[in-house]
Amino acid sequence: MAAMKSLALVLVLSPVWVAAQTPPAPAWISPEVHGDQRVTFRIAAPKAQAVTLRGEWMKGTESLALTKDSEGLWSVTTAPLPADLYSYSFMVDGVKTIDTRNPLLKTGARSSDSAVDVPGAAAAHHALRAVPHGTVHIELYSSGATGTLRRLHVYTPPGYEAGRGRYPVLYLLHGSGDTDREWTSYGRANLIADNLIADGKLKPLVIVMTDGHPADPNNPALRARNTELFAKDLLESVIPFVEKKYRIEARRERRALAGLSMGGAQTLATGLKALDHFSALGVFSMGPRGETFEEEHRAVLADATGTNQRLRLFWIACGKDDFLWEPALRLHETLDKRGIRHVWKPTEGAHNWLVWRRYLSEFLPLLFQ
Template sequence: MRKILFFSVLMLVCTVAFAQQALWGGAPVISPEIHDNNTVTFRLKAPKAVKVQVTGDFLPTQKIKTPFGEFDGPGVVDLKEGKEGVWEFTTPEPLKPELYSYSFIVDDLKIMDPSNVYMIRDVASVTNVFIIGGERADLYKVNDVPHGTVSRIWYNSPTLGMNRRMTVYTPAGYETSGKRYPVFYLLHGMGGDEEAWIALGRTSQILDNLIAQGKAEPMIVVMTNGNASQEAAPGETHYGMVPPSMNLPKTMEGSFETAFPEVVKFIDKTYRTKANKQNRAIAGLSMGGYHSLHISKQYPDMFNYVGLFSAAIMPDKKVQSPIYDDFDQKLKIQFSKKPALYWIGIGTADFLYQSNTDFRKMLDEKGYKYTYYETGEGHIWKNWRIYLTEFAPQLFKK
């Protein structure tokens, strides 16, 4: 009996060992490997490859031409082949604290790092990610602090004629506190959706950490889908797994701004909110900044805090909508009501830098008070995460 039991255990161990070998295919390749000095090694096992490269925002930028203009894009560097077909590259200098994205290029084919399960989608691009901790980047990490709740919730928009989805962050303790909370509406850019700020912007991590540190007030954060033709993010609607696209109808022609009061009404009805101007904020990046600008001036009694992150400013000249009529007069009314904060942030290399400069000049000439925050680099999530960490602590202060 003991012999049978022994052989049974032996067979089980062998089976597990063989299963693991089949699953992993031998010793695992570690990539990315973050060293103690914050240099990083990337590795890829590709014994039949002729050329392997890594591209990512940890490298110096390069100019990339797109249908929407020329942008700063991630650099590219070659890996060197080593033993057993493992290609390798180590950054020559330590990386600064930040959330970084990257992918491999094998013989001109872009692929994900098979050794790194952490990936993020940005419109139609998928990249691997890793974090170098320290300084501001610690706000992007999941730390040992009380955590809020992230929900995907549907609402009806009669103006747009469909049910639509939004992502809502409620702060730690919301479910049991019985309290009412201020609301921050946070809007994405062109091609993004209600998932963008949570995934790429690290909203829940940033808010959890700022609130825990006492640097931000506990607040509800509402992240809508700013594409008025969409029900929700690609793959999350009855249309199925349609390809994500930047070229969507009804994005910056007034529909979203017209329908936005329905979002506010739904949130005030569904959540325990402080339902007044003094306890509402709106901000967004790029197209979302454009929406924030025009929503806040269209409804001057709705928001006391406004944030424009690398914002587009004015509509295309071909666009006709009552939302954009009487721009100067609406802006005058908005500032006559003295918003608590009108905040503008942009990078010096951003393709929208000049239009933001012109807008600020106009505000200066009219004596409209605003706060300006300038960073380096361009139209990138690195900047927008920074802006969120700077803007959120200024909201709802007594």
């Protein structure tokens, strides 16, 4: 009887105990996306003297100052933002921090920011839509260039696992602040490809995203050889590994190479010297930054007829507010002068993912026509 009374007491008290252990709903959220596409950002910092917000939608050194309420909660609401995925961070008394209330992050090679997704038609090209989706694979391979195991990401299109056919391949390179992960985790290359395939604008393909930092960043001597080591890694290790494991058409006519910023420089340095491997090149937000480009690629530039026959697509794009606008423009002018056929696409925008997602969505449908 005593045991039954104890059990009854436990059963009666259990809901109270559970309720006491359930964490309360948060009193505030951040970021809060409003119906008119304004966004409110908040951070609790009762002892802070000044808090500002930096966002990927801002120009130059712009920032927004937050206001503190009586409880020590800082907040600011933006003007309506165009639909897109944006990174942002807070500066709290001069110290950069992420938004601790927001699990969505833009990671990178050296630091991370928070991210906010403002939905709308302008971002439809990289939106998560109810269409068939491909698969993103994470692979480790042995690199002859570094003597280490290295990581890469591979996108296979919808239907790949169930089929037997072979696919063309794009090797897609990131910038200096990122890794092989960011083209899918933040650039949404997989969703862009899924949507284009679903809309009938892109023939299914495989996309391989490699790590463009083969050299130890803490070793200055090796860091100076990063481009050289990257080319060796790509041509001698990455391509053989991927073509052995995945159903890829292993011929130059069905291979393309493209990249943004540092990846654009690697595309130029590696791709122009390996037209026996690639038939299409894409350069996003990059151009020659020194005086040696024409000398380094003398053979390709001197033989416009031969280069134009081998290079089915040479696509270059850069935003007019990009700090690399002048190098990109010089690349276009040099190719024009040498008679090298290419597509030159000057756009609005700066050096950020807002333009790079759009560039990829425009570049992909032009491949393997």
